[in-house]
Amino acid sequence: MKIGVIGVGNIGSILVERFLETKPELKLYIFNRSPQKMEPYKELDGIVCCGNAAEVCEKAEIIFFAVKPQDVSALFEQVRVVEFNEKIIVSTMTGISIKVIMEELGTDRVVRIMPNIPGMIGKGVTGICFSPAISKEKRDLVIELLEAIGSTVEVNEKDFAAVTALSGSGPAFVFVIVEALIDIGLKMGLSYDKARELILHTISGSVELLKEKGNHPGEFRHLVTSPSGTTIEGIYSLEREGLRGTIMKTILDTYNRARKINEDIEKSL
Numbered sequence: 001m002k003i004g005v006i007g008v009g010n011i012g013s014i015l016v017e018r019f020l021e022t023k024p025e026l027k028l029y030i031f032n033r034s035p036q037k038m039e040p041y042k043e044l045d046g047i048v049c050c051g052n053a054a055e056v057c058e059k060a061e062i063i064f065f066a067v068k069p070q071d072v073s074a075l076f077e078q079v080r081v082v083e084f085n086e087k088i089i090v091s092t093m094t095g096i097s098i099k100v101i102m103e104e105l106g107t108d109r110v111v112r113i114m115p116n117i118p119g120m121i122g123k124g125v126t127g128i129c130f131s132p133a134i135s136k137e138k139r140d141l142v143i144e145l146l147e148a149i150g151s152t153v154e155v156n157e158k159d160f161a162a163v164t165a166l167s168g169s170g171p172a173f174v175f176v177i178v179e180a181l182i183d184i185g186l187k188m189g190l191s192y193d194k195a196r197e198l199i200l201h202t203i204s205g206s207v208e209l210l211k212e213k214g215n216h217p218g219e220f221r222h223l224v225t226s227p228s229g230t231t232i233e234g235i236y237s238l239e240r241e242g243l244r245g246t247i248m249k250t251i252l253d254t255y256n257r258a259r260k261i262n263e264d265i266e267k268s269l
Ligand SMILES: NC(=O)C1=CN([C@@H]2O[C@H](COP(=O)(O)OP(=O)(O)OC[C@H]3O[C@@H](n4cnc5c(N)ncnc54)[C@H](OP(=O)(O)O)[C@@H]3O)[C@@H](O)[C@H]2O)C=CC1
Pocket: 006, 007, 008, 009, 010, 011, 012, 031, 032, 033, 034, 037, 053, 066, 067, 068, 069, 071, 074, 075, 078, 092, 093, 094, 114, 115, 116, 117, 168, 169
């Protein structure tokens, strides 16, 4: 199968590298605005570095658009000449609706996805939504392709801003929390390595426990919390400081920003 990737930045390069690693049978066609980002792929088998975005669209059957929202107008201009017909466009672009892509490019086969950075090791989760014209067979094909970066969750397009906030941007919030936990480990006298090991195992172990047992997180939180013990002291502090509200507000601000990007793009096109 012939796959195109336009924009080989953070997300585009994850897609390219995971496809190369897990799906060697694919033929890849890539293009990036600044050519130096294509350098690492120049001599590799199964990958062609194209001269422009339209060439990628002409040669590939499924084409990933992985540019920033502010670069989408220029990209539309560059690929408007292409006859998309049976081709499928898969967009990672935040805030760009399926309708906008269909109208701009005169196609009815568009998939909108919101991947995340753990896709780098095949452990990402990707929100996905299809335009109605895409057949069940082609939907399954795209989902199978995306297994290269992890699992997929099908959502309604109206929920994309929420997916962006929770799982698209989510890893950044997790990394900030991990950093804060390591720093406080250092403050309490632990080495960086020991604090990091303790924290990463605590987080991944707690996540695995929730996944395996399926309980509501509050149930396990109670198991840890002894009367007059250490945990309740921490929980009391956490609630007084408003951590729960801070986290909810963080996600809501991110969600509102995703909606605003969408609104601004729709107005500008
Ligand atoms: N980063 C993340 O975790 C996630 C990002 N997204 C979304 O995915 C999209 C890409 O994000 P990200 O990879 O982080 O962004 P990057 O800026 O890292 O990558 C975008 C790439 O697109 C290139 N580019 C821009 N215009 C064109 C064009 N017309 N033709 C070819 N290449 C072009 C840029 O080239 P140049 O080198 O010249 O700048 C750049 O390398 C965004 O819309 C983002 O919102 C979605 C989910 C998660």
